[in-house]
Amino acid sequence: MATNKHAQIRYNTLDKxxxxxxxxxxxxDLLEACNNAILDFDPxxxxxxxxxxxxxxxxMQSEQGWSIELNDELKFGKKKVYRYLDPTFSISQQPLSESDANHLKAALATLSRFKGTPQYDWIEELSLRLEDNFKLKNTDQNIISFEENPYLQGKEHITQLYNAIHYQKxxxxxxxxFNNPEPIIFTLHPYHLKQYNNRWFLLGKDERFETLTNLALDRIEKIEETAQKYTPTDIDFEEYFDDVIGVSISEKPLQSxxxxxxxxxIHYIRTKPLHGxxxxxxxxxxxxxxxxxxxxxxxxxCLLSYGENIEVLEPTMLRDNLKTRIEELYKNYKI
Structure with a gap:
């Protein structure tokens, strides 16, 4: 299938x-019609x-397209005329082509990796329907793998929390x-779900605190809806985490x-930057x-994961924190 720009505009024009x-x-004539349609869309x-x-x-004639059939006997003078063999045929009346269906199925297979999310059930159902309608061969090949932990606790909460954010509950x-033996009750206005290092976190506003509350889903024991009025946020979560690695955000200023x-x-750090x-x-x-x-x-x-290959030169507080953690680590292995 041609994947270049304006392909679908050309297919629709040729179909007409x-x-x-x-x-x-x-x-x-076909060339002029296609170019006119493209220019109308993009001058x-x-x-x-x-x-x-x-x-x-x-x-369009291939099985990957719509298997169209053209009348090869039509002439206008000495020039060939392009017309469907069946004038009632149209690609707009056809289901997805096999090529399109395979592309969609691959995309759905990618999305289905997010098990536990609200979208998972219908994605699996639609994938099965595509396979049945288009007789797509299912080889059960694991073409792509994502880093995920199927035994992770807390994923069962994602659907309920997603819906609470969406419907403002x-x-x-x-x-x-982990640090408190007694459960804590939060009355939370939920705003955002974020995954980091194979764990899920919920960010929201508890009116008792000035800053946002960050809860790990694997530590949530119970969730109940309340009748309290929801207070939305104007935080742009596309930018909210720009100044940190991970999900822990404090009121501290930016530091070099x-x-x-x-x-x-250095090659690993160059190809996978520590931070933007x-x-x-x-x-x-x-x-x-x-x-x-x-x-x-x-x-x-993150820095400790590089072991002896990274040394923090500044700021002093960060260097001292790592030094303390390394000394405690050394004690575990000291004979």
Whole structure:
């Protein structure tokens, strides 16, 4: 299938021309009709050439397209006329082509990896219907894998929390943190669900606190809807986490973090940046990496995952925090 720009506009235009029994469309006429349709949609477009037109017709005739049949005996003078063999035929009356169905099924298979989300049930059902309608071969191939933990606790809450955010419902949440043996009750205006490091988190507003409350779904014991009036937020969560790694956000200001990175690790850090603010400066025997963000526990854990290949030069507080954690780690292995 041609995947270049304006392909569907060309297919629809050709379909109209092939169905028109009141006019004889030659190749030049089809080319003009397609280019006029493209220009109507996008005045800045350059249009297409004959080669692209031939490719489009071949695709429409293929099984991957709509298996159209053209009347090969029609002539206008010495020129061939392009018209459907069955003038009542139209690609708009056909179901998805096999190619389109396969693309859609692949997309649905990708989405279905998000098990536990509100969308999962209908995605699975639609995938089965596509397979039945188009006789799509199911090879059960695992073409793509996502990092996920099927045993993760808390995923059963995602549907209810998603709906509460969507329908603006205030929730009474019973929550038991790792550090407190007694459950805590939050009356939460839920705003956003976020996944980080294979765990799900809920962000919302409890009116007892000035800042947003961040709850790990695997520590939620009970969720109840309340009749309380919902207070929406104007926070843009596309930008909310820009200044941190992970989900822990404090009122601390942005800081410049300077790291000494060994040549062994720099390729990984260059291809998978630690943070969007990352800047790399080569030195003689190592690299300096600068980050501009709010230090948090997730940043510390990320840096420790690189072991001896990263040294924090500044700020001092972050360096001291890592030093303390490394000393405690050393005690566990000291003989």
């Amino acid at each position: 021309c092939f169905r028109n029994t009141g006019r004889n469309y030659t190749l030049d 800045a477009a350059e249009g297409i050439k004959r080669r692209q037109l031939f490719d489009d017709i071949r695709f 205030v929730l009474k949440i019973t929550y038991k943190s 973090v300077l790291l000494k990175v060994s040549p062994n690790a 603010s990352q800047k790399i400066r080569p030195q003689e025997e190592h690299f300096l990496v600068e980050l501009n963000l709010i230090p948090n526990y997730e940043l510390e854990s």
